[in-house]
Amino acid sequence: MSNTSSSAPSENSAATSDGNGTGRSGSPDQSRALSFLIAEMRPHRTGVVVSILMALLGGVLSFAPQVGLWLTLSAGSADLGHLGLIAGAVLLAIVLGRAASAVSSGVAHQVAFRIQARLRTAILKALGRTEMGFLGRKHSGDLRKVVLDDVDKLEDGVAHLPPELTAAICAPLVAIACLLVLDWRLALAALGPPLLGAYLFVRFMQRGDGAARAYYEIVGQIGAATADAVRAVPTMKVFRQEGAALTQIDRLYERYIVHARSWIRDLAMPMSVANAVMSSAAPVTGVVGIVLLAFGSADWTTVLIAVAFALGIDDLFASASNLSFRIEQIAEAYAQIQTLLDAPPQPVPDRPARPKRCSISFDNVSFRYAERLAIDRLSFIIPAGEVAAVVGPSGAGKSTLVRLLGRFFDVADGSIAIDGIDIRQIEAATLADTVSFVLQDVFLFQGTIAENIALGRPDAPRQAIEQAARRARADGFIARLPQGYDTMLDDRGAGLSGGERQRLSIARALLRDTPVLVLDEATSYADPDNEELIQQALDEAVRGRTVLVIAHRLKTVCNADRILVLDHGRLIEQGRHHDLVAANGLYARLWRRQSERAAPALPETVA
Numbered sequence: 232m233s234n235t236s237s238s239a240p241s242e243n244s245a246a247t248s249d250g251n252g253t254g255r256s257g258s259p260d261q262s263r264a265l266s267f268l269i270a271e272m273r274p275h276r277t278g279v280v281v282s283i284l285m286a287l288l289g290g291v292l293s294f295a296p297q298v299g300l301w302l303t304l305s306a307g308s309a310d311l312g313h314l315g316l317i318a319g320a321v322l323l324a325i326v327l328g329r330a331a332s333a334v335s336s337g338v339a340h341q342v343a344f345r346i347q348a349r350l351r352t353a354i355l356k357a358l359g360r361t362e363m364g365f366l367g368r369k370h371s372g373d374l375r376k377v378v379l380d381d382v383d384k385l386e387d388g389v390a391h392l393p394p395e396l397t398a399a400i401c402a403p404l405v406a407i408a409c410l411l412v413l414d415w416r417l418a419l420a421a422l423g424p425p426l427l428g429a430y431l432f433v434r435f436m437q438r439g440d441g442a443a444r445a446y447y448e449i450v451g452q453i454g455a456a457t458a459d460a461v462r463a464v465p466t467m468k469v470f471r472q473e474g475a476a477l478t479q480i481d482r483l484y485e486r487y488i489v490h491a492r493s494w495i496r497d498l499a500m501p502m503s504v505a506n507a508v509m510s511s512a513a514p515v516t517g518v519v520g521i522v523l524l525a526f527g528s529a530d531w532t533t534v535l536i537a538v539a540f541a542l543g544i545d546d547l548f549a550s551a552s553n554l555s556f557r558i559e560q561i562a563e564a565y566a567q568i569q570t571l572l573d574a575p576p577q578p579v580p581d582r583p584a585r586p587k588r589c590s591i592s593f594d595n596v597s598f599r600y601a602e603r604l605a606i607d608r609l610s611f612i613i614p615a616g617e618v619a620a621v622v623g624p625s626g627a628g629k630s631t632l633v634r635l636l637g638r639f640f641d642v643a644d645g646s647i648a649i650d651g652i653d654i655r656q657i658e659a660a661t662l663a664d665t666v667s668f669v670l671q672d673v674f675l676f677q678g679t680i681a682e683n684i685a686l687g688r689p690d691a692p693r694q695a696i697e698q699a700a701r702r703a704r705a706d707g708f709i710a711r712l713p714q715g716y717d718t719m720l721d722d723r724g725a726g727l728s729g730g731e732r733q734r735l736s737i738a739r740a741l742l743r744d745t746p747v748l749v750l751d752e753a754t755s756y757a758d759p760d761n762e763e764l765i766q767q768a769l770d771e772a773v774r775g776r777t778v779l780v781i782a783h784r785l786k787t788v789c790n791a792d793r794i795l796v797l798d799h800g801r802l803i804e805q806g807r808h809h810d811l812v813a814a815n816g817l818y819a820r821l822w823r824r825q826s827e828r829a830a831p832a833l834p835e836t837v838a
């Protein structure tokens with residue numbers, strides 16, 4: 232896979248090189264990508280100009296050996312002092328030229344790193360502003376690829392484009408100018424192959440565009456299928472489905488071979504011919520020179536010097552041969568980055584308000600994921616300070632309901648209010664100060680235990696962090712860690728048990744001290760000790776707050792002030808435990824089913 236996918240573009244790059252990508256750079260995506268890059272470089276114009284000037288100097292000085300040869304041969308004498316002077320000057324010019332190229336590349340890389348950092352921040356900000364629904368439609372692996380890989384590609388483009396483009400354009404001009412001074416006929420001979428090659432290049436490029444597109448499409452599909460297969464290895468093993476994934480990849484490879492053949496026939500081969508023509512300035516100059524010699528219309532020193540200059544042009548074209556490939560890569564990366572930068576921002580309130588007492592009300596709320604109606608005309612009120620449990624069969628809409636309260640998504644119809652204020656009129660920061668979440672899937676990041684607890688209040692004093700951890704019954708296991716609160720969580724806390732992660736999450740919520748708390752009760756705990764501690768932590772967390780708890784085990788919520796029973800996105804019953812059992816509806820059936828199951832001893836209720 233790696234061979235095929237990496238060799239193909241680079242061959243293509245060689246093929247696409249010397250026409251300066253003209254065939255494709257005219258395509259809208261590439262020109263838009265280049266305009267984007269130029270706009271990104273604008274704030275760093277000093278660096279870019281220095282990089283270009285240094286590349287220019289490096290390119291011009293790269294012809295020092297040819298000029299040295301010219302001066303030596305035209306001197307016509309073997310004066311050692313004179314020759315030594317020329318050799319010294321050539322050496323100095325070579326050293327200066329290399330130094331200038333190094334400075335050009337170094338400065339361009341500095342600019343590129345700044346742009347890379349800015350872009351990553353801009354993407355993360357755009358993702359932070361957008362509604363979760365947009366993110367939900369994107370695979371987390373795809374997001375990661377854009378933020379890391381595609382931004383890297385753009386960085387690579389910025390670091391190489393200014394120096395390489397400058398060298399590719401300016402150095403041949405210098406060579407041709409010298410050749411014109413030397414002999415205009417030999418200058419034309421040296422200029423012919425690059426011009427003819429560029430013409431062929433553009434023609435072939437246009438003709439083979441379809442083959443290239445089909446080829447890149449299939450390479451992308453193979454990449455995605457392989458990534459999916461790698462990600463799904465554990466599941467595949469469990470279900471003994473390894474064969475199915477491989478069959479799909481095999482089928483893609485069969486299509487790949489067909490497309491690769493037409494890619495080679497329609498694009499790669501013709502491009503190699505164009506490339507060969509483009510890089511034959513030296514042989515053509517030599518042949519024309521010999522003809523002129525034969526007719527006595529040029530002397531051999533002139534022909535020799537002209538061939539040396541033409542060789543320099545060929546070398547430069549060869550070194551710039553990756554330009555077109557780079558531009559293509561930049562365009563691809565830019566398209567992905569732009570999708571995220573353009574992520575639709577969540578609407579901001581026009582009359583921002585701050586809730587005081589924290590009752591929660593849902594008024595005729597509906598919400599759908601694409602075509603699937605997940606919440607259907609839901610209405611209820613939870614008075615401030617009450618504990619409400621949301622129960623119902625799997626897929627009933629419990630998680631969606633609490634996500635709507637946190638504005639992970641905006642409702643399609645109806646409204647959700649806290650203290651009578653529509654949550655769309657509460658600023659994101661205020662909403663975050665009002666509602667906190669303790670979810671099953673606890674997000675921990677690479678940082679210390681203390682930093683992880685302080686996620687929602689980074690300025691919290693150590694004392695407050697430790698107090699929250701104590702109340703969340705997390706202090707015991709933290710004390711046993713090598714550096715206590717300063718222990719770094721490697722691999723996002725992979726070494727912690729599910730129960731320990733839950734208690735860290737509860738500590739976070741306690742530290743934030745929001746008046747509304749949303750809990751997603753974990754379905755299972757590893758051991759009874761953990762379960763007991765988590766229950767104590769939850770009892771502490773719910774005290775004095777308005778609480779919405781998703782309950783999977785009904786015994787944990789039968790003391791709740793209110794139980795909301797959902798089914799297929801609709802609220803079909805609500806009330807206290809005993810009333811709902813007496814009503815003999817869905818809740819009573821769920822209750823009986825769970826009671827009949829041989830369940831381990833359960834702790835006290837949440838409420």
Ligand SMILES: Nc1ncnc2c1ncn2[C@@H]1O[C@H](COP(=O)(O)OP(=O)(O)OP(=O)(O)O)[C@@H](O)[C@H]1O
Pocket residue numbers: 367600601603604605623624625626627628629630631632
């Ligand atoms: N991101 C999503 N995209 C599309 N459909 C979704 C998405 N998340 C949930 N759904 C669907 O919406 C419906 C409600 O899902 P939700 O997760 O809210 O139910 P739930 O009651 O929390 O289920 P569970 O108890 O199994 O967690 C289900 O039919 C589910 O398949």
